[in-house]
Amino acid sequence: MAARLAHLAFIWSQPLYDFHLVWDESDMHQYVAWARHLAAGDWLDRESFRPYFKWQEAVASREVWSSWFGAHVYYQPPLYPYLLAAALALTGSLDSFRVGQLVLGAVTCGLLALLGLRLYGPATGWISGLAAALYAPFIFYDAEILRGTVVMTTQLVLLLALERSRGGAPAMLLVAGAALGLAYLADPAILLFGPLALVWLWLARRAEGERDWIRASALFVAGAAAALTPLMARNLAVGAPPTSLSTRAPLAFVMGNAPDASPAGAVIPDSTGAILSASGYRVGATVSETLRRYHGNHLALLAQQWRKVKSAWGAYEVPDNPSFYYAAEVSPVVGWGVRFLPVAAAGLVGLALTIGGALREPARALMPLYLLSTVLLFLPAHVTSRYRQPMVIPLMIMGAYALALAARHRDVAAAGIVAAGIAVMFLLPWSPPIGYGYHRSAEPVIAARVHARRGQPGLAAAQITEAIERIRTDPAAAHQVPSLLYERGRIQAEAGLHQEAVESFRAALSEDPHYQEAAEALSASMQALRR
Numbered sequence: 001m002a003a004r005l006a007h008l009a010f011i012w013s014q015p016l017y018d019f020h021l022v023w024d025e026s027d028m029h030q031y032v033a034w035a036r037h038l039a040a041g042d043w044l045d046r047e048s049f050r051p052y053f054k055w056q057e058a059v060a061s062r063e064v065w066s067s068w069f070g071a072h073v074y075y076q077p078p079l080y081p082y083l084l085a086a087a088l089a090l091t092g093s094l095d096s097f098r099v100g101q102l103v104l105g106a107v108t109c110g111l112l113a114l115l116g117l118r119l120y121g122p123a124t125g126w127i128s129g130l131a132a133a134l135y136a137p138f139i140f141y142d143a144e145i146l147r148g149t150v151v152m153t154t155q156l157v158l159l160l161a162l163e164r165s166r167g168g169a170p171a172m173l174l175v176a177g178a179a180l181g182l183a184y185l186a187d188p189a190i191l192l193f194g195p196l197a198l199v200w201l202w203l204a205r206r207a208e209g210e211r212d213w214i215r216a217s218a219l220f221v222a223g224a225a226a227a228l229t230p231l232m233a234r235n236l237a238v239g240a241p242p243t244s245l246s247t248r249a250p251l252a253f254v255m256g257n258a259p260d261a262s263p264a265g266a267v268i269p270d271s272t273g274a275i276l277s278a279s280g281y282r283v284g285a286t287v288s289e290t291l292r293r294y295h296g297n298h299l300a301l302l303a304q305q306w307r308k309v310k311s312a313w314g315a316y317e318v319p320d321n322p323s324f325y326y327a328a329e330v331s332p333v334v335g336w337g338v339r340f341l342p343v344a345a346a347g348l349v350g351l352a353l354t355i356g357g358a359l360r361e362p363a364r365a366l367m368p369l370y371l372l373s374t375v376l377l378f379l380p381a382h383v384t385s386r387y388r389q390p391m392v393i394p395l396m397i398m399g400a401y402a403l404a405l406a407a408r409h410r411d412v413a414a415a416g417i418v419a420a421g422i423a424v425m426f427l428l429p430w431s432p433p434i435g436y437g438y439h440r441s442a443e444p445v446i447a448a449r450v451h452a453r454r455g456q457p458g459l460a461a462a463q464i465t466e467a468i469e470r471i472r473t474d475p476a477a478a479h480q481v482p483s484l485l486y487e488r489g490r491i492q493a494e495a496g497l498h499q500e501a502v503e504s505f506r507a508a509l510s511e512d513p514h515y516q517e518a519a520e521a522l523s524a525s526m527q528a529l530r531r
Helices: 002-011 015-022 027-039 062-069 079-091 094-120 122-134 136-142 148-164 170-186 188-207 213-238 249-257 272-279 283-292 298-312 324-330 340-360 362-376 386-409 412-427 442-453 457-471 478-494 498-511 516-530
Strands: none
Touching: 002 094, 002 136, 002 324, 015 027, 015 324, 015 442, 027 079, 079 094, 079 148, 079 170, 094 122, 094 136, 094 148, 094 362, 094 386, 122 136, 122 386, 136 148, 136 324, 136 386, 148 170, 148 188, 148 362, 148 386, 170 188, 170 213, 188 213, 188 362, 249 272, 249 283, 249 298, 272 283, 340 362, 340 386, 340 412, 362 386, 386 412, 442 457, 442 478, 457 478, 478 498, 478 516, 498 516
């Protein structure tokens, strides 16, 4: 908890803390808007909260998108916005909710430690808990208005309840099923783990000499059905398909698998409109239409999947909403926290050690099976830092198991474990995916807008000027300089600083003579100076 509170202290007065106020295209902004919509009285979301982003205009009209989504289907998985809406209704304070989310993040570290202890022993529990407490991406996302913390908590409760169901405890099977239902309401990707959880139940019960797998599975499914009953009741009340949860699946598949997709990051392919129009935004038809566009070129499809594998297992945290690397510059807690690569390397070594042990003790198969489900997510979807956080849970626990074994043996075997971890770490991808770097224009622009909203145009311009100087040193990001200069001029013009704005617009045009928006803005500022 100390690390999370320290991070909050570092960002409290920084623009990062208020990104959700001005970043209209972000999930953070839309979660708050949706929560306020619910808290205002439309608790069943009968009016169907549906933001319409600029990128959607290039794909289809608002009316077409509405017909694709269907009547009254939730825009995104609803658990997180409902929790946010409840907090706003009770306290009226977004700050209180964010502190509560930090507390939940700290609880998640404890749950992860407890799971490690129950599966592999006290040393594994302590190591995995400490790693989770100091893991930089966990700390970063716990402080943002994003659903990742709730996703992690519900999935850890599911895993713990499954582990505690050994011995045939029916109550724990019901709890595990209910946790699966709640986890689904937070992130539908957990459905990939559902069948694997049933496999684990069968393995665990066979090892314990029990023959009640069907009964255990029925209790597990019953718990999940009970947790999903409110969703189905709401859907029936408003006229949505009973089991519908989110509008995102067809779009996500196109973003992750279209031939012209950039599967690392939240990038909308040029073919999105054509594919979704041809498929009518139906999941099966979208999958078929997307794959048809490869024209039988299976190697190209495999190449897309390989790009996702490299991104999912690489050191780089692919941005979606705020960039992890921007937060690392603002907060030393994030900047100096534990990173993905050592966790992944230790986890893969622990996986190799666990698989052998799982043959003798099937209960330990829980972590490999869960890891498999988190990796399978990236077959239909695109890769971002946010989406791979559940994948860190099993890697962290199995990595802690490997380190605990090495510490206990202190011999040739221990040296072999350490050497294997180092070797794996150097084999994993270190560099960012193509088109990405450690600096981008989005965060400085949003930070400048926060300063402008606070009535600080000088700080806003300085924020962008500093970003320009930094980005010029990064070849992967240097093309963003003209847009930054334009944004600086726009903020200066809005503040009535037209002389400074003219200089910024001219600088943008010197970088890109064909920058039409900068040319028009320059003309407007020059006219304002002549008045």
